[in-house]
Amino acid sequence: MQIDIIIEKYLENIAKIRRYSSLTVKSYSEDLREFSVFCKNYNKNELSEISERFFRTYLAFLNEKKYEKTSISRKLSSLRGIFKFAFQHNYIIENPILSITNPKTKRKLPDITTSGSILEVYDEIEKSDDNHELLKAIFEILYGCAIRVSELCNLNLSDLDLDRKSLTVLGKGNKMRVVPVGEKSIPVLRNYLLTRNVADFNDPLFLTENNQRIYPRLVHRIVTKYLGKVTEIKKKSPHILRHSAATHMLDNGADLRAVKEILGHENLSTTQIYTHVSIERLKSTYKKAHPKS
Numbered sequence: 001m002q003i004d005i006i007i008e009k010y011l012e013n014i015a016k017i018r019r020y021s022s023l024t025v026k027s028y029s030e031d032l033r034e035f036s037v038f039c040k041n042y043n044k045n046e047l048s049e050i051s052e053r054f055f056r057t058y059l060a061f062l063n064e065k066k067y068e069k070t071s072i073s074r075k076l077s078s079l080r081g082i083f084k085f086a087f088q089h090n091y092i093i094e095n096p097i098l099s100i101t102n103p104k105t106k107r108k109l110p111d112i113t114t115s116g117s118i119l120e121v122y123d124e125i126e127k128s129d130d131n132h133e134l135l136k137a138i139f140e141i142l143y144g145c146a147i148r149v150s151e152l153c154n155l156n157l158s159d160l161d162l163d164r165k166s167l168t169v170l171g172k173g174n175k176m177r178v179v180p181v182g183e184k185s186i187p188v189l190r191n192y193l194l195t196r197n198v199a200d201f202n203d204p205l206f207l208t209e210n211n212q213r214i215y216p217r218l219v220h221r222i223v224t225k226y227l228g229k230v231t232e233i234k235k236k237s238p239h240i241l242r243h244s245a246a247t248h249m250l251d252n253g254a255d256l257r258a259v260k261e262i263l264g265h266e267n268l269s270t271t272q273i274y275t276h277v278s279i280e281r282l283k284s285t286y287k288k289a290h291p292k293s
Contacts, residue, residue: 001091003039006047007032010082019174021150023216031078047086052096055079059100073102112244113231118143120230137192138206138214138222141167142238144185146245146262148172149216149238155205157198162186171264179262246274 011029014020020028038058044050062072080097087095118139125135141152151169159168165181181189206214219238227236242263249259260271 001047001086002045003036003047003050006082006086006091007036010085013085014081017174019170020172021148021216023150027074028078028081031075032082035075035079047083048092050083050096052099055097055100069103076100076102111233111235111240112247113227113233113240115244115248117227117230118241118244121226124226124229131195133188133192133195134206135222135226136188138219139226139241140185140188142219142223143241143245144182145169145179146242146249147179147264148242149219151264152206152219152238153214153216156202157193157196157205158201160189160193160205162189162193169264173266175264177261177264243274246271250274 007029010032011025014028015022015025035058038061039045039050042054042057044054059072062075067075076097083092083095083097086092121139122136125132125139128135138152141147141155142149145167147167147169148171151171154170155167160181161167162181165183165186167179167181169177169179171177204213208214208218216238223238223241224236227233227240233240246259246263249262250256256271256275257268259274260268263271265271
């Protein structure tokens with residue numbers, strides 16, 4: 001099968017069947033089309049013509065172009081996805097990328113903010129002319145439940161069960177998980193729900209001013225605006241709230257596997273990055289406060 005055709009099939013699969021976020025689909029699309037152009041420069045139009053040796057040629061090309069190791073790893077992830085898809089659907093008889101490994105990189109620790117800064121956000125919201133209940137509820141879900149911004153935007157009213165103190169989340173790969181809702185979050189969320197005229201529990205949990213489902217870019221603007229008032233960290237995206245929540249849970253003695261389930265990580269190694277954040281924070285505190293440091 002031609003490379004361009006299988007790319008279209010794969011992108012449709014991850015967008016409509018596996019329900020990857022639009023940003024992830026866009027990223028995969030750019031990586032795969034770049035690979036397609038490279039293949040055509042070598043007169044390779046069929047997926048079956050791609051070998052392990054050709055992948056190594058492509059890796060050499062990416063290194064020559066001075067791509068960051070993290071970018072190369074992301075491009076390889078895109079290619080692993082499409083070749084796994086092709087193999088599972090019998091478009092190829094062997095998967096030539098299986099033995100190709102990512103370049104070794106030093107994993108960057110995620111930025112986080114303090115729990116005190118999160119509390120200050122609520123004070124800033126109170127001072128604003130914006131919809132207080134809506135904004136507080138957005139921060140409460142993003143930080144209190146440690147979910148992704150795409151997951152927040154996909155929530156419906158029926159997903160939130162305050163009696164059972166739980167939130168049903170549709171995560172990556174179309175996987176469902178149930179996340180606990182904390183006691184302190186419940187009053188905030190109840191106040192928000194009182195502002196809604198609920199006609200159908202399948203309606204979106206969060207709406208724009210035009211009564212449309214809230215979208216990631218708007219959430220990003222909201223979070224950036226209010227985090228910018230209380231913290232000096234460079235990145236102020238919604239994901240900072242998720243990183244911060246995970247780190248704060250581990251700081252306070254949460255079980256690593258429990259945090260993994262709350263975050264919806266497939267592998268424990270992904271969650272372990274937050275243990276390193278906690279250790280680095282301990283080191284920083286020690287250096288600042290201990291007389292022997």
